[in-house]
Amino acid sequence: MKWIAGGLKVVLGLFVLALLAIILWPEKAYVPYQPDAAYIAQTESYYVPPLPPGWAFDYFKTSDDTRIRWGQTAPNPNAKASVIFVPGYTSTLEMYGDSARMLQDRSYHIIGFDLRGQGGSDRHRPEHPEKLYAKDFSRYSEDLAEFIKALPASTPRPLIIMGSSFGGTVATRLMGDYPDLPVDGLVLLAPAYEPNTAPYSISQVKFLARLSNLLGKSERFAPGGGTWVPDGEDLTQPSECSSYPERLYLRDVIYTRQPELRVGDATNNWAGELIENGEIVTSSDFAARLTLPITMVAADHDVIINSSVSEAACENLFPNCKLVIPPNTGHCLTLENDEVLNGIWDETDTLLTRIGAERG
Numbered sequence: 001m002k003w004i005a006g007g008l009k010v011v012l013g014l015f016v017l018a019l020l021a022i023i024l025w026p027e028k029a030y031v032p033y034q035p036d037a038a039y040i041a042q043t044e045s046y047y048v049p050p051l052p053p054g055w056a057f058d059y060f061k062t063s064d065d066t067r068i069r070w071g072q073t074a075p076n077p078n079a080k081a082s083v084i085f086v087p088g089y090t091s092t093l094e095m096y097g098d099s100a101r102m103l104q105d106r107s108y109h110i111i112g113f114d115l116r117g118q119g120g121s122d123r124h125r126p127e128h129p130e131k132l133y134a135k136d137f138s139r140y141s142e143d144l145a146e147f148i149k150a151l152p153a154s155t156p157r158p159l160i161i162m163g164s165s166f167g168g169t170v171a172t173r174l175m176g177d178y179p180d181l182p183v184d185g186l187v188l189l190a191p192a193y194e195p196n197t198a199p200y201s202i203s204q205v206k207f208l209a210r211l212s213n214l215l216g217k218s219e220r221f222a223p224g225g226g227t228w229v230p231d232g233e234d235l236t237q238p239s240e241c242s243s244y245p246e247r248l249y250l251r252d253v254i255y256t257r258q259p260e261l262r263v264g265d266a267t268n269n270w271a272g273e274l275i276e277n278g279e280i281v282t283s284s285d286f287a288a289r290l291t292l293p294i295t296m297v298a299a300d301h302d303v304i305i306n307s308s309v310s311e312a313a314c315e316n317l318f319p320n321c322k323l324v325i326p327p328n329t330g331h332c333l334t335l336e337n338d339e340v341l342n343g344i345w346d347e348t349d350t351l352l353t354r355i356g357a358e359r360g
Contacts, residue, residue, distance in 0.1 A: 027128075027219075027220060030127060030128045030129070030130070030227070031227070032130070032227055032228075032259055032262065033227055033228055033229050035230065035256050039230065039233060039256070040256060042234075042235045043235070043252070043253045043256045043257065046235055046249060046250075046253045047246070048094070048097070048250060048253055048254060048257075049097030049098045049101070050097050051071065051093070051094070051096075051097045051100055051101075052073050052074075052097070052100050052101045052104050052110070053074070054073060054074025055071055055072070055073055055074070055100070056071060056072060056074075057069060057070070057071040057093075057120070058070055058071065058072075060146075060147050060150065062116075062142075062143050062146055062147075063142075063146060066116050066121070066122045066143070067121060067122045068113065068114060068115075068116060068121045068122070068143060068147065069093070069114045069119055069120030069121045070111065070112060070113045070114065070147065071093055071111070071112045072109065072110060072111045072112070073100065073104050073109055073110045073111075075109075076104075076107070076109055076156070078107060079107055079108060079109035079156035080107045080108065080156070080352065081108055081109070081156060081157065081158045081159070081160055081184075081352055082108065082109040082110075082111060082155055082156045082157065082158075082159050082160070083103055083108045083109070083110055083111065083160050083161075083162050083187075083348070084111045084112075084113055084144075084148070084159065084160070084161045084162065085099070085100070085110060085111070085112050085113065085162050085163075085164075085167075086113050086115065086144065086161065086162070086163040086164070086167030086168075086170055086171055087112075087113075087114065087115070087118075087119065087164055087166075087167050088164040088165030088166045088167050088168075088189075088192075088332075089118075089132075089165055089166035089192070089263070089266075090118060090228070090251065090263040090264075091118065091119070091164070091165075091166075091167075091251060092114060092118065092119035092120065092251070092254060092261045093112040093114055093119055093120070094119075094250075094254050094258070094261070095250045095251055095254060095334075095335075096112065096334060098247065098341070099334050099341065100112070102341060102342070102345060103345060103348070106345055106348075106349065108348075109155070109156045111151075111155075113144065113147060115140055115143070115166070115167065115170065116139070116140065116143055117131075117132040117133065117134075117263070118132065118261075118263045119261060120261070124219075125219070128219070129260070129262070130227050130228060130262050130263050130264035131219060131221070131264060131267050132263060132266070132267060132270045133218070133219055133267060133269050133270060134269065134270060134273050135269075136273065137173065137273040137274065137276065137277035137280075138173065138177060138277075140170045140173065141170055141173040141174040141177045141178070142177075144161075144170060144171075144174050145174060145177070145178045145181060148181055148182070148183065149181070157182075157184070158184035158185065158352065158355050158356075159182060159183050159184050160183075160184060160185045160186070160187060160348065160351065160352070160355075161174070161175075161183055161185075161186050161187070162186075162187040162189065162348070163186070163187075163188055163189065163191065164189040164190065164333065164334055165189065165190050165191065165192045165304070165305070165331065166192050166274075167189075168188040168189055168190065168191030168192065169191050169192050169193060169274070169277060169278065169281065171186055171188060171191075172186070172188065172191055172193075172281045172290070173277060173280070173281055175289070175290055175292060176280075176281060176286045176287075176289045176290060179289045179290075179291075183292065184292065184293070184355045185292055185293045185294065185295070185351050185352070185354070185355050186290075186292065186293075186294045186295070187294075187295050187297070187344070187347070187348055187351060188294060188295070188296045188297070188310075188314075189297050189333045189334065189344070190297065190298055190299050190302060190304075190305060190307065190310070190331050190333055191296065191305075191310050192274065192278070192304070192305045192310075193278035193281060193282050193305070193306075193309045193310045193313060194275070194278045194282075194305060194306040194309040194310075195271070195274060195275065195278075195304070195305055195306070196302075196303060196304055196305055196306055197271075197275075200223075202275060205222070205271055205272065205275060206272055206275055206276075208222070208223065208268060208272075209222075209268050209269065209271055209272025209273075209275075210272065212268035212269070212272075213268070213269065213272070217268060218267065218268050218269035218272075219267055219268075219269060220267060220268055221264065221265050221266070221267055221268075222265065222266050222267060222268050222271045224265075225264065225265030225266060225267075226264060226265055227262070227264040227265075228255055228262045228263065228264050230249075230252040230255075230256075231248075231249065231251075231252055232249070232252075235249045235252075235253070239330070240301065240303045240330050240331075241303075241304065241330045241331050241332040241335070242329075242330050242331075242332040242335040242336050243328060243329070243330065243336065243337070244335065244336050244337040244340075247334075247335040247336070247337075248332065248335050250335065278309070281313070282309060282312075282313045282317060284317060287313060287317035287318050287319075288317075288319065290318045290319065290320075290321075291319050291320055292320065293320050293322075293351055293354045293355055293358060294314070294318055294320060294321040294322070295321070295322045295324065295347050295348070295350070295351045296310065296311070296313075296314040296318075296321055296322070296323050296324070297324045297325075297326065297333060297344055297347065298310055298311050298314075298323060298324070298325045299325070299326075299329045299330050299331050299333060300325055300326060300327050300328055300329045300330075301328075301329070301330055302330065302331045303330070303331065304330075304331035305331060311323055311325075322347075322350075322351075322354075324343075324347055326340050326343050326344075
């Protein structure tokens with residue numbers, strides 16, 4: 001038994017040393033990733049579709065004085081509806097030129113909203129601009145609610161929110177927190193209700209997030225994380241996120257050309273808040289508030305999130321949700337090929353028809 005006790009003492013000692021290292025180890029200064037010449041050469045020939053002609057950026061100030069960058073297509077008195085597009089984690093509006101143009105061609109007025117901490121919106125810490133932080137995830141839905149309430153009466157209606165991944169989670173939280181907002185429908189693209197945290201379990205990530213909070217290290221990158229690095233060195237190859245290389249690497253190319261837009265891996269705080277938010281929006285009481293028409297587009301093969309959680313929420317919890325799963329798709333649905341995108345826009349048109357039918 002002595003060797004067991006001795007072994008436990010060693011384990012306990014190592015744990016204490018690790019804990020002290022976490023407490024005492026200083027935060028690294030911000031050092032952005034520097035792509036090499038060969039990678040930069042590839043990005044120089046990579047086509048980034050521009051936002052539609054007439055697109056205009058502007059800024060909206062939230063109740064806590066955070067500047068949110070947003071933009072919209074040129075005024076169209078014949079628009080059949082407005083779509084507020086909310087990008088996913090680390091994404092920026094510059095990535096969605098094709099999507100905005102294709103929706104505009106279908107007579108939608110497009111409004112884009114860069115979530116706080118990413119895109120052209122204010123960063124939580126200017127000295128560490130790639131780190132996201134949210135004391136409470138409801139701050140994201142509050143930002144979006146304030147923005148929608150400030151939209152001019154001339155904004156074409158009905159109003160549809162289209163959120164991708166992180167943006168889909170924010171859109172879901174928004175309509176549960178603010179069910180009386182003048183929003184008529186949701187299009188949720190692979191909403192991130194439960195991330196794939198492998199090799200760690202969800203409970204382990206939650207524990208680490210709470211521990212880092214307790215130790216004042218919540219703003220550190222989660223274990224294994226860091227500043228942005230490209231997803232792949234060869235921009236001609238598909239990945240599990242998208243089968244279409246021509247769009248797959250838009251973020252990395254834009255980040256190389258415009259370093260001020262970069263966002264790195266999740267922080268301890270953000271990872272914990274994302275998980276907790278997913279538990280909130282998939283609770284039966286919260287889901288019951290989401291009575292507006294919803295279309296959820298899930299990826300056929302998603303390695304970024306646990307898609308089964310999102311799909312089950314649509315099929316079993318949300319009162320008025322239609323689930324669509326395009327074949328042979330990855331998590332990055334807006335970075336897939338034209339066939340996939342046109343299928344999503346077809347479903348947006350169908351949602352608009354549902355909205356009209358339910359209005360009577």
